[in-house]
Amino acid sequence: MNFTTITRRAVLGAMTGALAFGAMATAASAETVRLRFHTFYGTEIDPIADKFKDYVKEASGGSLRIQYFRGGELVASDQFADAVAKGTLDIVHGHGGYWSGQVDIGNIEAGLPGAWTSVEEAKALFGSDEMQSILTEAYAEADTVFLGKGYGHNYDLLTKEPVTSLADLQTRKIRATSNVAKVLDHFGIPTVYLPAQELYIGMSTGVIDGAIYGGPVEYEQLKLHETATHYTFMNMLMPGWTETFLANPAKWEALSDEHKQILSDGIAMFADDIHNWLAEGNEGVAEGTFEYATLPEADSAEITVAAQGVWQEEAARSARNQAMIDVLIANAKAQGRLQ
Incomplete structure (x- = not known):
């Protein structure tokens, strides 16, 4: 066998290997779900956001990833409900008062004077079947999926x-x-x-x-x-305000049950971490x-x-x-x- 034949075979083998690797990489990329997640907070909660992103990635074995955007980076906070309904964003983390003109219950669920006087009371209220049903229905009519609540702190x-x-x-x-x-x-x-x-x-x-x-x-x-x-x-x-997580219906329904559970657990952790961060900040004032x-x-x-x-x-x-x-x-x- 001459050098030319060996070289040709080597080149063809390398090309075949490269094509196979490329196909595997493309398949892996296609299997990875990336979600555009937008919060109204700025850089102050970056460590909490990093923990959330890492959790979702690790719990899913890398098949679910969060593309995280801070307040004002892609969409103004008062446009969150509309943006997630249209699919410009996949998940938003905002405040009902931002979209009260679009969703009738927005101001109420965000927090009215006298509505609750402790975090435990607020969680019990929003955790009730009746309240969950109202929230789910209202946000479905706004072409969004209600995912859950977060809780602020002193006001x-x-x-x-x-x-x-x-x-x-x-x-x-x-x-x-x-x-x-x-x-x-x-x-x-x-x-x-x-x-x-x-x-x-x-x-x-x-x-x-x-x-x-x-x-x-x-x-x-x-x-x-x-x-x-x-x-x-x-x-x-x-708490002086509550926070709301919404998803785009098409994006949410396209997720596997496993991905939905991972995302729900991750969002609950993210919300609790923010509340605890606020509490620690208030308690940490000299x-x-x-x-x-x-x-x-x-x-x-x-x-x-x-x-x-x-x-x-x-x-x-x-x-x-x-x-x-x-x-x-x-x-x-x-x-x-x-x-």
């Missing part, structure tokens, strides 16, 4: 001066969002809305005397402890940064009563909203916050 009052009761606030101007402002108005408390980036100037110049915005860690991050140090637990809404107090129990109960106007405004939007509000009312009565 309370920061003021320059101590607060011992709601009556103390009647001579102070408080920054609040619209629904909270409606409740405070019931008690004769003046309110104004300012975006987060204006709270420091507003507090330091006396435009506002206090704010209802978040927990100790959020106030510290905004350096508001330089202008006000009295933090009052209002027992108005804890001692002495704020002086803590709690509204009297009677005042906190009155907040739920005063919030009924807000609840009924939402209930009037649809029969489904009324059904969800009915669940909240029954729970508030069971908890002793409503008669």
Whole structure:
């Protein structure tokens, strides 16, 4: 056999091997499912996101992968429901208030004043069969698949001066969002809305005397402890917001049962990790940064009563909203916050 024959065979063998390898690589690539997952959080939860992505990859043996996008990278957060319905995104992690114009229950499930006062209470509410049925139906009508909930953390009052009761606030101007402002108005408390980036100037110049915005860690991050140090637990809404995970129906149905379970477990872990991160952040604020107090129990109960106007405004939007509000009312009565 001459050199030319050997070379030809070697080349043909190499080409055959390369083609076979390429075919296997293509097949492996085709078997790998990649999901575009978009959150409203930024880089602050990157370690949590990395854990989530690694879990999904490892649990699936590499056959399911998460392509992760932070807040604002592909789609504005208030467009999440529409984007996942159209298939621009496969899974979104947002807040019902973002899409309340598209999904009737959005504001209610995101969190109304007086709706719940502990994480355990909120989880029990959303874990009930009745609430799960309402959520599943509402999001199906919006051409999405409801996957589950996440839970925020503290959402309370920061003021320059101590607060011992709601009556103390009647001579102070408080920054609040619209629904909270409606409740405070019931008690004769003046309110104004300012975006987060204006709270420091507003507090330091006396435009506002206090704010209802978040927990100790959020106030510290905004350096508001330089202008006000009295933090009052209002027992108005804890967690102060809830988070919602939605999927594109076609993408979800195309997943195997194994992939659906892995993804569901991964999302539950991701949501719990975010909640724990928020809790640790609030608990980790240095001692002495704020002086803590709690509204009297009677005042906190009155907040739920005063919030009924807000609840009924939402209930009037649809029969489904009324059904969800009915669940909240029954729970508030069971908890002793409503008669």
